[in-house]
Amino acid sequence: MQKKLEGKVALITGGTSGIGLAAAKLFHAEGARVIATGRNSATLDAARAVLHPEIELLQSDSGDGAAIAALFAHVGERHGRLDVLFLNAGILRGGTIAAQPEADFDEVFRVNVKGPWLALKAATPLLRRGGAVVLNASINAHLGMAGASAYAASKAAVRSLARTAASELASAGVRVNVLSPGPTDTGIIEKTQPRDQVAAVHASLTERILLKRLGSSEEIARAALFLASDDSSFMTGEEIVVDGGMTRV
Ligand SMILES: NC(=O)c1ccc[n+]([C@@H]2O[C@H](COP(=O)([O-])OP(=O)(O)OC[C@H]3O[C@@H](n4cnc5c(N)ncnc54)[C@H](OP(=O)(O)O)[C@@H]3O)[C@@H](O)[C@H]2O)c1
Numbered sequence: 653m654q655k656k657l658e659g660k661v662a663l664i665t666g667g668t669s670g671i672g673l674a675a676a677k678l679f680h681a682e683g684a685r686v687i688a689t690g691r692n693s694a695t696l697d698a699a700r701a702v703l704h705p706e707i708e709l710l711q712s713d714s715g716d717g718a719a720i721a722a723l724f725a726h727v728g729e730r731h732g733r734l735d736v737l738f739l740n741a742g743i744l745r746g747g748t749i750a751a752q753p754e755a756d757f758d759e760v761f762r763v764n765v766k767g768p769w770l771a772l773k774a775a776t777p778l779l780r781r782g783g784a785v786v787l788n789a790s791i792n793a794h795l796g797m798a799g800a801s802a803y804a805a806s807k808a809a810v811r812s813l814a815r816t817a818a819s820e821l822a823s824a825g826v827r828v829n830v831l832s833p834g835p836t837d838t839g840i841i842e843k844t845q846p847r848d849q850v851a852a853v854h855a856s857l858t859e860r861i862l863l864k865r866l867g868s869s870e871e872i873a874r875a876a877l878f879l880a881s882d883d884s885s886f887m888t889g890e891e892i893v894v895d896g897g898m899t900r901v
Pocket residue numbers: 665666667668669670671672689690691692693695696712713714715740741742743744763788789790791832833834835836837838839840841843
């Protein structure tokens with residue numbers, strides 16, 4: 653059977669854990685030449701140990717303009733083009749508006765919003781006709797969930813950015829779509845919540861999900877593959893919500 657990304661060059665930001673790691677495995681299995689980034693060297697080493705050696709793992713801070721320019725220059729020199737761009741790197745910092753430090757707001761927007769903007773800017777000359785960009789947002793873009801103000805606002809900005817990018821890249825034959833996962837069992841909650849609260853957070857989210865479980869990274873990666881491949885060839889500027897029925901019913 654024809655692989656869905658045969659011969660395509662695919663860059664995944666934040667490809668060292670969770671959804672990005674699952675996407676790196678899946679896109680490679682579907683025939684893509686995959687480049688994946690992460691910021692943390694320990695996570696990069698852990699990803700290197702589990703990913704196929706053909707997948708190129710690079711340290712690159714997605715919110716750093718110089719690092720992003722260097723990353724895309726490298727992709728240009730090595731591959732000469734880009735067919736798939738999965739802008740997945742993102743961070744969650746919780747806290748009510750009253751309590752959250754200003755520095756958390758700045759870091760969330762630097763990574764989650766400025767990061768994709770910088771990547772789109774640097775990727776534009778490399779993206780080829782038939783190319784696809786997928787931005788990983790979140791259902792939080794549409795919710796007023798207490799304690800998620802900076803994160804939710806950043807993901808609403810990602811949704812907006814995708815609309816503009818879809819308009820700007822359409823004439824070049826490049827599609828831009830958004831993936832909005834619901835709660836997914838990637839470890840992102842463990843990274844941000846005190847250990848003794850993780851189980852309670854999981855339980856309260858599960859209660860709100862129609863299918864009564866969190867999603868898996870692989871389930872989200874399959875939706876990313878759909879948007880990255882020609883299976884979604886008549887879609888641009890669109891958003892797919894993958895949340896087990898949490899927000900759509
Ligand atoms: N899990 C969920 O419930 C959920 C729901 C909706 C949306 N999302 C979104 O899905 C995306 C992936 O999240 P995940 O749950 O898979 O989280 P994760 O397991 O924490 O993975 C995040 C990935 O992004 C990378 N990353 C973070 N900051 C970075 C930076 N400044 N530069 C480069 N890479 C960076 C991480 O690498 P390092 O380890 O090196 O930092 C890691 O590879 C995020 O955009 C998140 O907002 C997740």
